[in-house]
Amino acid sequence: MPRAVIDSEPAFAKVNLALHVRARRDDGFHDLDTLFAFADDGDQLSVLGETGARGEIRLTMRGPFANELSDGPDNLVVRAALLLQERSGTSQGALLVLDKKLPVASGLGGGSTDAAAALRLLNRYWKVGYPIESLTVLARELGSDVPACLLGGTALGSGRGDILNPIHNELKGAPMLLVNPGIAVSTGSVFAAWDGVDRGPLPGDTASIIVKQGRNDLAGPAIAICPLIADSLASLAVHRPIVSRMSGSGATCFALFTSKFTRDAAREAIIGAHPDWWTMACRLL
Ligand code: C5P
Numbered sequence: 001m002p003r004a005v006i007d008s009e010p011a012f013a014k015v016n017l018a019l020h021v022r023a024r025r026d027d028g029f030h031d032l033d034t035l036f037a038f039a040d041d042g043d044q045l046s047v048l049g050e051t052g053a054r055g056e057i058r059l060t061m062r063g064p065f066a067n068e069l070s071d072g073p074d075n076l077v078v079r080a081a082l083l084l085q086e087r088s089g090t091s092q093g094a095l096l097v098l099d100k101k102l103p104v105a106s107g108l109g110g111g112s113t114d115a116a117a118a119l120r121l122l123n124r125y126w127k128v129g130y131p132i133e134s135l136t137v138l139a140r141e142l143g144s145d146v147p148a149c150l151l152g153g154t155a156l157g158s159g160r161g162d163i164l165n166p167i168h169n170e171l172k173g174a175p176m177l178l179v180n181p182g183i184a185v186s187t188g189s190v191f192a193a194w195d196g197v198d199r200g201p202l203p204g205d206t207a208s209i210i211v212k213q214g215r216n217d218l219a220g221p222a223i224a225i226c227p228l229i230a231d232s233l234a235s236l237a238v239h240r241p242i243v244s245r246m247s248g249s250g251a252t253c254f255a256l257f258t259s260k261f262t263r264d265a266a267r268e269a270i271i272g273a274h275p276d277w278w279t280m281a282c283r284l285l
Helices: 076-088 110-125 132-142 146-151 187-192 207-213 219-225 228-237 260-273
Strands: 007-024 030-049 057-062 094-099 155-158 163-166 175-180 243-246 253-256 278-283
Touching (some): 007 110, 007 146, 007 243, 030 110, 030 207, 030 278, 057 076, 076 094, 076 110, 094 110, 132 146, 146 155, 146 163, 175 228, 175 260, 187 219, 219 228, 228 253, 260 278
Antiparallel strands (some): 007 030, 030 094, 030 155, 155 163, 175 278, 243 253
16 A cells, blocks of 8 residues: 655746856866756655664655666755765665656756755754754755755855845746756756856846846857757747846756746747657746
8 A cells, every 4th residue: 555645845837037157166166156046846846754774764756757866875855865864864764756847957056956946855854853954964964955955945046056145036936938949958967068257156146137247158068069059049038037047057948928828838838849848837936
């Protein structure tokens, strides 16, 4: 008999509303100025209880992208669970189910948002009681985007993306469309293809100015690796959104619209022209 869900956490899709790459660092990362935000949709992580073996972490996956990820020790959910288990000293384990709706290696921080959901969920389920500051220390060890995913809302990110300043988002609730041409793009390869030119900081300190006047400096290098990204951007731009831009290191592109009606019309047209592309109609959280 299938086991019941005891507790769940949403793992919302991360979107970089702007991403300015500033410098290559000696540690293999890049210094960025970015504006993180989230969609109101994404993956979902649930805990069904213990596995039966003391301290064991077991992950099963379902959903449209479940087959594209390993459920083993390199999965970021498993890594997050093991890290929290080790640091907190708990002997409890967990049987986890990940509903994988977000494409893998797509610029939406899928692995990072799943890892952040694992930290939040297991902190609660195991009654570890860590405050957000302690969870953030673990998040930083798991990846550059994990602290932003743990925090959740709109935030300015600097350093390798892990130094965060939450800001008000005037565009909260805006209808958003995500489009991915179905090609996984490696974050490391896109950063490595960046030309090393610092094109300057974010243009202001309000979300709406940054969204309207910002850039994604990784779009050029990502398009060189995956030319279909240019087609995705063009397919969004013809629908006259408030903005359309690539997220993270791609290939997913987002567009914000003034109405649900124009967003849904854009989605219909894009699906009609590219039935094999992935799309998600959502709102800015
Ligand atoms: O931190 P994370 O594991 O998500 O990063 C994956 C890869 O992306 C890094 O190994 C690095 O090549 C690149 N990266 C970077 N600068 C950043 C974030 C990621 O060069 N700020």
